[in-house]
Amino acid sequence: MVVLATKCYVEGDARERSLDGMGSLVENAVGDLHVEWQVGVRADGFVQVDLTGEDAAVARNALAEEWGEIVAHDEGFEPGEEYVGTLESWDADGFVLDAGEDVRIPADRLGLGTGTPEQVVERFGLVQHLPMQFVYADPGGGEADGNGTGDGSNSSATSRLADAERDRLYEWQRGPGRLNVNSATRGEVRATINRAGHARDIVTVERLGLLEQSVICREETDPPGLLAAIGSYLPAEMRCVV
16 A cells, blocks of 8 residues: 555545546556556545555555655654655744644745745745645754754754755746646646636646646746636636746
């Protein structure tokens, strides 16, 4: 079994469609291996895939590499190592990521420029449940330094966003405008854009998680305008990266 660092938090028909879609994504990733699988959802919303067969270990590694893996509670986190959690909440003090347990990233450890965490969320177009990489630091042990290592010398150590995560978000700002969306599959977002008559206004829809997508706009497309055009069609949280 592997628990993936992406959640399924919709209900009813939307949940069934999401899990069917997840099954197709697993098929694409491990369908050539000698393995059988079943997709499910844990009580905390994380997607888990039960794997059996002679290639189960290979399949697990492939899925963990693609989606990130939630560490089992009995394994715990290693200070200085990188993990993936989903963005659950933010406040004046920082971000809270869910990585099987809550991991707080203080405001001064986000590394995303000036402004409050709320302003960072708006500036980078972050939506709830977005998978994000972080470097873990044991609050009672060493702090992860700029290279992601801990030396055991700081008793007030705090976790931080990973360098790769910071680079990804800054790259969003340097590229064409984006519109980030949650609570919808990639196919649902694409269908909504087509239905609203804006297919020519986008380059593609990038999958960030099972239900988190990033619409990459064309150079001449105004992301806030696209949000206004499709917002009534899609019951989701949406934020622009401009």
